[in-house]
Amino acid sequence: MATGNPFRPSFGVSPRVLAGREDLLQDFDVALDEGPGSPLRSLLVSGARGMGKTVVLNELEDIARTRGWLVLRLPEGDRMLEELESSTVPALLAEHDVAAVRRRLTGGGLGPVGSVSTSVEDRYPVRHSLTRLLARLSDVLAVHETGMLFTLDEVQAATPDLVGEFAAIYQHLVRDDREVAFAAAGLPTGIDALLRQAGTTFLRRAERVHLRALADDEVAAAARATVEDTGRTVGDAALERFVDIVHGYPYLLQLVGYHAWRVDPARTEVTLDDVGSTLPVVVERMGRLVHAPALAGVPERQRGYLRAMAVDDGPAATREVARRMGVTMSEQNVYRARLIDRELVVAAGHGYVDFALPYLREHLRARTR
Ligand SMILES: Nc1ncnc2c1ncn2[C@@H]1O[C@H](COP(=O)(O)OP(=O)(O)OP(=O)(O)O)[C@@H](O)[C@H]1O
Ligand SMILES: [Mg+2]
Structure with missing residues (x-):
């Protein structure tokens, strides 16, 4: 049994209990099975602030990892590709490339991490293009029948030219029938802008997923499970009020839960009053963290x-x-x-x-x- 407040009202943090989104996650799981060319292997996830885009990306990453796939997060900012080319991919090759591993072992045992990166660097100097590095990584993974998932969060903040460049590389990998997948998330305007960008034709064929509000029963089920996970209980009337206040909005599920839970953590039941008492803080927090930035x-x-x-x-x-x-x-x-x-x-x-x-x-x- 867990102790402490189980609700997590912060952006980018995965919830203890996920509400809804099963269909999307299952479709993606199937897409990884279906092999290269499955349309759901390229996903563009959009949604309003706090609708759970980052959480969905995290879940997609978990699905991929469960299957032994590698997850490569495209870092934000100007160094998006540089970082992949000069550190992320070489480090992954060091870890997974049999030839690199053998070389490391014969070169004097399992030295400190520093020596690993040195031995890798001479095998994969930066001048190798990112495409070739990724192709090599893909070859290595193919031996284990797994692939790689690229993820990009906050699309609206990414440098469009770099995304375009990455799109070209990804397209190349897809054309070669490699086991790759790509999932990006961002505000709808960011996704639209990305699609208007030259060099992203393949993205136009990607599956667009617009995250909508959760259904009331999804909110209720997740709220109940989260509370019960701590050994506490919540009655039907309290849950009904909970659902009313949340309006299907994932961030509010966490926020209302968090504040209702902490009214009196020592008490077994989370009551109707506990839930109702969260309203002022909900309105204030939403205003500061969601409405003000959105306006x-x-x-x-x-x-x-x-x-x-x-x-x-x-x-x-x-x-x-x-x-x-x-x-x-x-x-x-x-x-x-x-x-x-x-x-x-x-x-x-x-x-x-x-x-x-x-x-x-x-x-x-x-x-x-
Ligand atoms: N399916 C879900 N079930 C329960 N809680 C969720 C779910 N999706 C998101 N949340 C919660 O909602 C909050 C916001 O989620 P997240 O950070 O993923 O939103 P976002 O859409 O990425 O927001 P932003 O536009 O600011 O990046 C977090 O506290 C997270 O735990
Ligand atoms: Mg986010």
């Missing part, structure tokens, strides 16, 4: 649109929003489309719009008061 850089007119929407307690009629803003319907349409692109607004049936992020309405109201 940064949104032009004033689009913010005005959001404020006009926030007047309503539920979905807002576009006609009403236009009237409140004093703009024509076609102008309204432009703002609406931009805000949908930004993942701030969703269409909610004909002629209606709603907020894409939970508690965004409350956040906007609190700031216009």
